[in-house]
Amino acid sequence: MARPAQATHPHNDSGPSLRGVHFDKETDGSAQTLLTDEQRQQLTALATLISLPPRSIVYREDADLAWIFIARQGVLKAFRELPSGKRRVAAFLFPGDVFGLAENGRYVNTVQTITSTVLYRIPNDALTELLRRDADLQYQFLAKITHEIREGQRHSIVLARRDAAGRFAMFLSMLEKNQLTGTRGGWIQLPMSRTDLAEYLGLSLESVSRATSALTRRGIVDFEGGHAARIVDRARFEKLVNTL
Amino acid sequence: MARPAQATHPHNDSGPSLRGVHFDKETDGSAQTLLTDEQRQQLTALATLISLPPRSIVYREDADLAWIFIARQGVLKAFRELPSGKRRVAAFLFPGDVFGLAENGRYVNTVQTITSTVLYRIPNDALTELLRRDADLQYQFLAKITHEIREGQRHSIVLARRDAAGRFAMFLSMLEKNQLTGTRGGWIQLPMSRTDLAEYLGLSLESVSRATSALTRRGIVDFEGGHAARIVDRARFEKLVNTL
DNA sequence: CGTCCGTTTGAGGATCATCAATGTCCGTGG
DNA sequence: CCACGGACATTGATGATCCTCAAACGGACG
Numbered sequence: 001m002a003r004p005a006q007a008t009h010p011h012n013d014s015g016p017s018l019r020g021v022h023f024d025k026e027t028d029g030s031a032q033t034l035l036t037d038e039q040r041q042q043l044t045a046l047a048t049l050i051s052l053p054p055r056s057i058v059y060r061e062d063a064d065l066a067w068i069f070i071a072r073q074g075v076l077k078a079f080r081e082l083p084s085g086k087r088r089v090a091a092f093l094f095p096g097d098v099f100g101l102a103e104n105g106r107y108v109n110t111v112q113t114i115t116s117t118v119l120y121r122i123p124n125d126a127l128t129e130l131l132r133r134d135a136d137l138q139y140q141f142l143a144k145i146t147h148e149i150r151e152g153q154r155h156s157i158v159l160a161r162r163d164a165a166g167r168f169a170m171f172l173s174m175l176e177k178n179q180l181t182g183t184r185g186g187w188i189q190l191p192m193s194r195t196d197l198a199e200y201l202g203l204s205l206e207s208v209s210r211a212t213s214a215l216t217r218r219g220i221v222d223f224e225g226g227h228a229a230r231i232v233d234r235a236r237f238e239k240l241v242n243t244l
Numbered sequence: 245m246a247r248p249a250q251a252t253h254p255h256n257d258s259g260p261s262l263r264g265v266h267f268d269k270e271t272d273g274s275a276q277t278l279l280t281d282e283q284r285q286q287l288t289a290l291a292t293l294i295s296l297p298p299r300s301i302v303y304r305e306d307a308d309l310a311w312i313f314i315a316r317q318g319v320l321k322a323f324r325e326l327p328s329g330k331r332r333v334a335a336f337l338f339p340g341d342v343f344g345l346a347e348n349g350r351y352v353n354t355v356q357t358i359t360s361t362v363l364y365r366i367p368n369d370a371l372t373e374l375l376r377r378d379a380d381l382q383y384q385f386l387a388k389i390t391h392e393i394r395e396g397q398r399h400s401i402v403l404a405r406r407d408a409a410g411r412f413a414m415f416l417s418m419l420e421k422n423q424l425t426g427t428r429g430g431w432i433q434l435p436m437s438r439t440d441l442a443e444y445l446g447l448s449l450e451s452v453s454r455a456t457s458a459l460t461r462r463g464i465v466d467f468e469g470g471h472a473a474r475i476v477d478r479a480r481f482e483k484l485v486n487t488l
Numbered sequence: 489c490g491t492c493c494g495t496t497t498g499a500g501g502a503t504c505a506t507c508a509a510t511g512t513c514c515g516t517g518g
Numbered sequence: 519c520c521a522c523g524g525a526c527a528t529t530g531a532t533g534a535t536c537c538t539c540a541a542a543c544g545g546a547c548g
Contacts, residue, residue, distance in 0.1 A: 080397075080401070082401070082488050083486040083487070083488065084487065084488050086488065088400065088401055088404055090397050090400065101390060101393060101394070103394055108394060108397070109397075128383075131379065131383065131386075132379045132380060132383055133379060134379065135375065135376045135377060135378065135379040135382055136376060138379055138382050138383065138386065139372075139375065139376055139382065141386065142375075142382065142385065142386050142389065145386065145389045145390065145393065146345060146389065148393055149345065149389065149392055149393055149396060150345070150347055150352060152393060152396035152397065152399075152400065153324075153334050153352070153353075153396065155396075155400055156332065156334065156396065156399055156400055156403055156446075157324070157326070157332055159400055159403035159404055159446065160332055160403055160446035162504080162505075162534090162535065162536085163534095163535070163536090164535080164536070193494075193495095194494075194495065194496095195494080195495095202400075202403065202404035203536080203537090204536075204537055204538080205494090205495080206495090206496080206497085206536090206537075206538085207535090207536060207537075208495095209495060209496055209497080210496085210497080210536090212496095213496075213497085225545095226494085226495075242327040242328075243327070243328065244326045244327065244328050244330060406502090406503065406504085406536080406537075407502095407503070407504090408503080408504070437526070437527090438526075438527060438528095439526080439527095447504080447505090448504075448505050448506075449526090449527080450504090450505075450506080450527090450528080450529085451503090451504060451505075452527095453527060453528055453529080454504090454528085454529080456527095456528090457528075457529085469513090470512095470513095470526085470527070
């Protein structure tokens with residue numbers, strides 16, 4: 001449903017939520033260069049580099065929108081606190097992701113670091129002004145936003161599954177495809193805790209644990225230290241992912 | 245989406261998916277005017293008006309991206325076909341919504357009309373070019389896209405619930421807030437079938453039916469003809485929605 | 489070596505999916 | 519005008535899956 005309930009100002013309902021813009025050449029190893037040097041320069045001129053230890057809150061739900069952030073190093077999570085006190089993780093954020101989604105001038109999610117993190121902090125109004133002047137730059141953000149929508153839709157498909165092992169396998173599959181955490185020798189890094197995983201997958205902590213056990217027992221996936229996974233039986237893994 | 249099929253360009257991974265831009269003054273009764281007359285004129289100059297009967301396919305998943313659409317009248321659904329043959333409805337589309345989300349130059353969802361529909365069809369490449377020239381116009385699209393992300397996140401929260409009645413109640417709540425279908429005397433219109441609802445809520449058709457029965461039996465919601473709902477006990481309704 | 493936090497494992501209860509049958513609405517044709 | 523047929527919706531019974539509560543386990547760190 002895309003009907004905003006905005007009252008007076010046309011676009012006061014949200015600052016753009018931005019994610020995935022690679023504006024720093026060092027951000028990843030790929031050769032893609034989405035922005036011109038001038039655009040990159042304009043962005044970095046606005047940005048402040050911030051370093052944060054694990055478990056730091058970047059901003060809280062309902063806080064006034066002030067900055068847009070771009071992850072440079074580390075992994076973060078964006079989540080919402082539900083009335084019952086439970087949490088739902090909307091997304092994990094990786095280097096290159098842009099975040100700071102707001103509604104009516106307030107952030108909609110709380111964002112917290114999982115690992116040590118380095119990120120760019122850009123004042124929202126300055127960024128908005130820049131985007132209004134530079135349509136090409138804005139188009140990069142627009143493209144990244146659409147990517148985020150696709151990720152959200154995949155998340156929805158995961159959540160609609162009933163079996164815990166299948167959800168977990170789909171999550172692993174997404175991580176692997178994005179290669180966001182880096183796959184060292186076939187090992188997929190899982191920086192987040194079982195609790196984070198449970199809150200992202202819409203499962204209880206115990207169910208996630210049982211799912212890993214089941215995947216291991218069935219010889220489909222290997223886990224190491226709880227923070228790394230390797231797909232052992234590719235055929236059955238793919239079958240599980242696609243068996244919905 | 246809006247990624248023209250330009251091969252050489254850096255951001256070929258996706259064109260933006262656009263939805264929710266109100267570029268037609270007649271689209272709804274609200275006084276909001278997001279675009280200037282000139283922008284409106286530029287858009288309408290590119291658009292073709294299309295009328296479709298119920299159950300028409302607007303475009304299919306994996307088809308080559310060619311047009312972006314904006315709903316003017318009627319209700320549609322965007323869904324994906326899963327390997328098992330099951331369907332997952334990603335979103336319902338209402339007047340003012342923009343759709344045509346693509347990835348790698350192919351639509352990611354199938355879009356089908358539910359009611360009789362009138363929509364604008366805009367060639368993707370022409371729209372992209374226009375957006376690249378007009379940063380203000382593009383910003384409206386960007387804002388609408390962020391709105392779509394928030395909707396997707398709400399959808400995820402709904403899907404993470406375990407109880408069918410709660411999911412259904414949250415859906416009703418969203419419909420009511422958006423007032424998309426028009427609430428005539430407190431009645432919320434439900435143009436979609438129970439099957440559509442089930443595929444959106446991640447439930448079986450039977451569970452949706454049982455959920456409506458339960459809500460009626462408990463005196464919380466009234467249903468009429470299966471395509472209209474009215475909240476009888478507001479307090480308990482809100483409690484149900486917020487009890488997660 | 490003991491504590492703390494996160495994880496794993498177990499048993500019982502709750503909820504939904506599935507399979508199957510019945511019921512309802514509505515358009516069609518006799 | 520009424521009877522039939524098909525699509526859609528409801529209701530019932532059974533089995534599968536997960537959540538909750540509870541307890542045991544493990545590694546990190548002082």
